[in-house]
Amino acid sequence: xxxxETRFYISNRPADTHALEQWLQHVRNHWAxxxxxxxxxxxxxxxxxxxxxxxxxVVGALALLRSALFAIHQPHHELYGGxxxxxxxxxADPAFAYRLITRPL
Numbered sequence: 001x002x003x004x005e006t007r008f009y010i011s012n013r014p015a016d017t018h019a020l021e022q023w024l025q026h027v028r029n030h031w032a033x034x035x036x037x038x039x040x041x042x043x044x045x046x047x048x049x050x051x052x053x054x055x056x057x058v059v060g061a062l063a064l065l066r067s068a069l070f071a072i073h074q075p076h077h078e079l080y081g082g083x084x085x086x087x088x089x090x091x092a093d094p095a096f097a098y099r100l101i102t103r104p105l
Contacts, residue, residue: 009023009027011026038067038070041070041083042063042066042067042070045082045083045084045087046066046069046083046087048062048063048066069083069087070083072100072101073086
């Protein structure tokens, strides 16, 4: 018996703008980009895959904090370089960390 799986993809592009193979490639490229730009950085810099908790609430909260750290780091990239240097600067200066999370958006 053949196996059939249905997946949905939401896009702002009209469905008739691409052929099926083009849509498939577009979706694959999107998710490859997510993996390469976001997940890989979280794992390489923050060792996300080494999280030991199996509690979904803890895992979700840590993932959210890691993503927030990337967003906070972005404007300071030139000054501190990579995320590791930025993380060390934040850890070394609690007042700096407090300013980062309380500054107006």
